[in-house]
Amino acid sequence: MDNSLLNIFLILVSIVGVISALVVVVQTNVFRAAICLALSFITVAVVYFAINAEFLGAVQILVYVGAVSVLMAFSVLLVKDLQTASSSTKGISFYTSLFISSLIFAVFTYVILSTNWTTVDDIKSPLVKEVLFERYVENPDDNSISSVKNTSDENQIKEGLFNNSIIPIGTLLSTRYFISLQLIGLIIVACVIGSIAVTKNTIENDNEGERETV
Amino acid sequence: MTLDIVLIFSSALLSIGIFGLLTRKNIVITLMSLELIFNSVVLAVIAFTRYSIHEDFILNSLTNENIFHVLSGNILGIFIISVAAGETALALALVLALGKFKSTVELSDLSEMKN
Numbered sequence: 205m206d207n208s209l210l211n212i213f214l215i216l217v218s219i220v221g222v223i224s225a226l227v228v229v230v231q232t233n234v235f236r237a238a239i240c241l242a243l244s245f246i247t248v249a250v251v252y253f254a255i256n257a258e259f260l261g262a263v264q265i266l267v268y269v270g271a272v273s274v275l276m277a278f279s280v281l282l283v284k285d286l287q288t289a290s291s292s293t294k295g296i297s298f299y300t301s302l303f304i305s306s307l308i309f310a311v312f313t314y315v316i317l318s319t320n321w322t323t324v325d326d327i328k329s330p331l332v333k334e335v336l337f338e339r340y341v342e343n344p345d346d347n348s349i350s351s352v353k354n355t356s357d358e359n360q361i362k363e364g365l366f367n368n369s370i371i372p373i374g375t376l377l378s379t380r381y382f383i384s385l386q387l388i389g390l391i392i393v394a395c396v397i398g399s400i401a402v403t404k405n406t407i408e409n410d411n412e413g414e415r416e417t418v
Numbered sequence: 419m420t421l422d423i424v425l426i427f428s429s430a431l432l433s434i435g436i437f438g439l440l441t442r443k444n445i446v447i448t449l450m451s452l453e454l455i456f457n458s459v460v461l462a463v464i465a466f467t468r469y470s471i472h473e474d475f476i477l478n479s480l481t482n483e484n485i486f487h488v489l490s491g492n493i494l495g496i497f498i499i500s501v502a503a504g505e506t507a508l509a510l511a512l513v514l515a516l517g518k519f520k521s522t523v524e525l526s527d528l529s530e531m532k533n
Contacts, residue, residue, distance in 0.1 A: 207419070207420065210420060211419055211420055211423055214420065214423045214424065214427070215423055218423065218424075218426070218427035218430070221427065221431070222427070222430045222431070222434070225430075225431055225434045225435075225454055226434055228434075228438065228447070228450050228451070228454065229434055229435075229437055229438030229441070229442065229447065229450075229451060229454075231447075234444060234446050234447060237446075237447055237450060238446075238450070241450050241453065241454075244431075244454065244457075245453075245457065248431075248457050248461055251424060251427065251461065252461075252464060255420070255424065255464065255465065255468045255469070256468055257464045257467070257468060257492060257495075259492060259496075260460070260464055260492055260495050260496070260499075263495075263496055263499055264460075264499065267499050267500070267503050268453070268457070268499070268503075271503060272453060272502075272503055272506050275506065275507065275510055276446060276449070276450065276506075276510070279446060279510045279513055279514060280446065282514060282517070283513065283514060283517030283518075283523060296440050296441070298441055300440075301436075301437055301440035301441045302437065304436065304437075304440065305433040305434070305436045305437035305440070306433065308429075308432070308433045308436060309429055309430060309432075309433035312425075312426075312429035312432070312433070313426055313429060316422055316425045316426055316429065317422060317426075321421055321422075321469070321470055322470055322471075322472055323421055323469050323470060323471075324468075324469055324470075324471050326473070327471070327473045328473065329473055329477060331477075331480075332473055332476045332477065335476060335480075335485060336471070336476075336488070348480060349480045349485060365485065365486070365488055365489060366468065369489055369492065372485075372486040372488075372489045373489055373492050373493065373496075375486055376486050376487070376489065376490065376493055377493060377496075381493050384493075384497065388497055388500045388501065391500075391501060391504055392500060392503070392504045394504075395504030395505065395507055395508045396504070396507065398508050398511070399507050399508050399510070399511030399512075400511075402508075402511045402512060402514075402515050403511050403514050403515060405515070
């Protein structure tokens with residue numbers, strides 16, 4: 205019962221997300237397209253929250269809705285002639301690209317519906333279900349994991365992995381994926397320095413041009 | 419069933435993004451389509467992380483360190499999101515520079531490097 209309610213909720217959210225994404229690609233006003241893009245990001249974040257990925261949902265709202273959409277809206281305001289985009293197309297015609305994208309969607313949908321996925325519903329072992337969705341016990345001596353019924357010590361009981369995913373993700377990020385995390389930071393710093401260099405040159409040239417005209 | 423719904427949502431976002439990438443000439447809307455594609459990829463990764471878990475994988479790795487690897491897909495999602503955000507910031511800086519230098523935002527007008 206719970207699962208079918210979740211399915212109906214996800215279908216409704218997906219319909220909103222798909223419609224707002226369609227508005228993004230057909231809209232001629234770029235500012236409105238940025239707003240609809242933010243709505244589409246929010247629906248994706250809602251799907252994350254619904255399928256027990258709360259950390260990703262928070263990151264999605266912070267980074268995409270809070271930063272990327274606002275950046276898009278700002279760039280629309282800063283560049284003149286950007287607000288009304290022409291609806292003319294590139295070399296590929298409208299109907300050809302419509303055909304290509306709907307073919308991709310049809311093939312993906314066919315493959316998704318016809319594949320017999322191994323899902324969490326197929327899990328038979330009660331211990332695995334407890335570890336994933338309920339509570340489990342961690343033995344501090346050898347780090348082994350056992351069922352909740354075998355212990356009376358409250359301190360060893362941990363929440364299931366998908367009930368409280370923040371601590372496992374933080375542990376993974378700070379141990380096994382630590383180098384990768386630092387590399388991501390390096391990439392973002394490079395992006396920030398690059399964008400500052402590009403725009404700073406532009407502004408300086410602009411000022412010199414104004415001085416010459418004066 | 420839930421996995422199917424989320425994956426179909428993801429593939430719908432992917433095909434809409436490809437459609438926008440193919441049709442529109444405006445740089446910013448092309449970037450938005452690119453963001454939609456990134457989003458659909460992360461959504462598919464998270465859906466598989468949550469719903470497509472093999473029982474034997476957990477039974478073979480029942481220690482506290484290894485069990486966390488069930489959630490490795492979330493880490494991949496975080497990395498994709500951070501790289502996409504940095505790339506968007508750089509691309510929008512280029513759009514600003516283009517708007518100043520060439521006062522155009524149409525992709526078909528940028529043909530300096532042709533031939």
